[in-house]
Amino acid sequence: MGFSYRKQHLFAEELECEAIAKEYGTPCYVYSRAAMEAALAEYHEALAGCEHLVCYAVKANSNLAVLDILARRGAGFDIVSVGELERVLAAGGDPAKVVFSGVVKRRDEMRRALEVGIHCFNIESEAELEVLQSVAADLKLRAPVSVRVNPDVDARTHPYISTGLRENKFGVATDAAMALLRRASTLPNIEVAGLDCHIGSQLVDMSPLLEALQQLLLMVDQLESEGISIRHLDLGGGIGVRYQDEEPPAVSDYIAAVRDALGDRDLCLVFEPGRSIVANAGVLLTEVRYTKETDAHSFALVDAAMNDFIRPALYQAWVNIQAVAPCKAEPRVWDIVGPVCETGDFLGKDRELALDSGTLLAIHGAGAYGFVMSSNYNTRPRAAEVMIDGMSSHLIRERENIEDLLRGEHRLPE
């Protein structure tokens, strides 16, 4: 869905990627509207007949057009900063479908979220709960809260993106979470709404997710018996995608298993998917500018770098790299590297490809944690972003220029 090869030419929906690169230049992120909509629909369909919210994790790709597309299809949003909240509002998202995650929410961020009436604050510590009580009291409002439980389960993913182990900074251990919920239920400006959990990202096995769910359900039952009613269960995001040969669970199977575990409990189900909505709805187009052979390696020197797409450098992530059109050169094994002055600046290593100077490459699976993690390192303007919708392309973020990069900086006075 979204990207397909037709006679060895890569298409984004109905448009050829070569033509897109020609029009918008490289490096350039290209997204498929249909692929994003289909991924969201999979969640909604699996949840049909059950009260639910699919809160897309804005951090995965926060372009206004992406949020707009998902909001129009009924998505809510999982945010981690007031900046992300303003993006959701600017994109026409419904604040009543927003959950606010993150370990450090400032008072001003809490205030803004209360003023616009978000669905829930996902609380990660006792100190945070007390600050929220005080901010809500100032505004004479009641803040809906959920407590993020740290279930101490191993999500079996890269350690940087594993969040549900006791040693991680996230959430509150089960016993402490129970105490926190009891405390929350006594605070005048706090309303206990739910329980939440997010144990990690790019999960290819659903058993840790279901293990965490069992803990949450025990807590729900115990709280119920104490007269503290839990209205929603937020199971976070985390479902992985296929970059290479991973076999992540189908969203429908995962949700069916969750619904099964719920039994006849009357709970609204909330999910916070990021990657599984947008990763495979995007590619990064880059052009081979030079090739260089050394005794040890053949390097394809491309115009995208770790500042544009940091996942390979940061997590040793493997992403599929393919030419967007056939090239007459003999296939050989290349390291695909960028212009940034670091040996860690690579997009892929040991890839067998037919390429030459001028060949356009697509880095697949770049729709999630791609542009959003890009930087201006080496004073490199950030890439353009383009949304494809059938036969149409829309520039949804202009390529930065040097003036943009210098804005806000000042020399010292004479």
Ligand code: LLP
């Ligand atoms: N909810 C919370 C509270 C989260 O922290 C995250 C992701 C999500 C939802 C969405 O998770 P997803 O469905 O996308 O797995 N930059 C890393 C991934 C970091 C994920 C951070 N939290 C990467 O490129 O792999």
